Amino acid sequence: AQSVTQPDIHITVSEGASLELRCNYSYGATPYLFWYVQSPGQGLQLLLKYFSGDTLVQGIKGFEAEFKRSQSSFNLRKPSVHWSDAAEYFCAVGARGNTPLVFGKGTRLSVIA
Amino acid sequence: DAMVIQNPRYQVTQFGKPVTLSCSQTLNHNVMYWYQQKSSQAPKLLFHYYDKDFNNEADTPDNFQSRRPNTSFCFLDIRSPGLGDAAMYLCATSAGTGGPYYGYTFGSGTRLTVV
Numbered sequence: 001a002q003s004v005t006q007p008d009i010h011i012t013v014s015e016g017a018s019l020e021l022r023c024n025y026s027y028g029a030t031p032y033l034f035w036y037v038q039s040p041g042q043g044l045q046l047l048l049k050y051f052s053g054d055t056l057v058q059g060i061k062g063f064e065a066e067f068k069r070s071q072s073s074f075n076l077r078k079p080s081v082h083w084s085d086a087a088e089y090f091c092a093v094g095a096r097g098n099t100p101l102v103f104g105k106g107t108r109l110s111v112i113a
Numbered sequence: 114d115a116m117v118i119q120n121p122r123y124q125v126t127q128f129g130k131p132v133t134l135s136c137s138q139t140l141n142h143n144v145m146y147w148y149q150q151k152s153s154q155a156p157k158l159l160f161h162y163y164d165k166d167f168n169n170e171a172d173t174p175d176n177f178q179s180r181r182p183n184t185s186f187c188f189l190d191i192r193s194p195g196l197g198d199a200a201m202y203l204c205a206t207s208a209g210t211g212g213p214y215y216g217y218t219f220g221s222g223t224r225l226t227v228v
Contacts, residue, residue: 004155009153034216036219041122041221041222042221042222043119043220043221043222044156044203044205044217044219045219046216046217046218049216090155090156100146100161102158103155103156104155105154106153106154106155108153
């Protein structure tokens with residue numbers, strides 16, 4: 001069965017600074033990988049996904065993520081954070097077929113002026 | 114816009130009093146999921162429907178039931194809510210045969226409080 005670890009519970013960055021949120025997964029085959037964002041009191045919104053091909057994927061809101069098979073990682077990055085990026089970020093892993101996604105525990109991002 | 118709608122956004126129920134949460138979708142997706150999310154925790158899958166086929170997670174308590182009368186609607190029934198069932202309940206959909214390929218579309222969630 002697949003699993004996801006997000007090592008950082010809470011990260012604080014200054015507005016305009018760069019951001020990297022870590023995600024490590026465990027799955028025997030090539031995984032499907034996702035990043036979702038959740039604003040307070042809201043559902044989850046898909047930022048980006050990886051299935052195959054180019055290991056650097058671009059998403060919405062200026063986010064990107066890089067799949068590194070050797071490190072079992074799928075870290076999320078943004079070159080310049082905006083105050084509106086403050087939210088909870090979830091990494092998720094899926095498998096081929098209809099196996100439901102498994103989510104990490106999330107990383108809460110705070111943005112300071 | 115095609116979307117997933119959850120009602121109500123906030124629900125307060127009494128300890129032991131049955132409660133039903135609803136989810137509707139205009140995406141015509143054939144898979145619907147219910148997740149439970151407690152504070153500062155990952156969403157936890159309770160069950161999902163692939164069309165009319167119901168799939169229960171092994172550790173979902175019997176207290177939780179679900180109904181899917183048609184493609185558009187799915188309900189979560191909590192027969193006897195306990196204090197530990199207070200959480201955000203998230204409904205999601207996906208276009209089935211591709212598995213998660215197309216991603217999940219989530220509703221805004223229902224925040225359940227048990228008093």
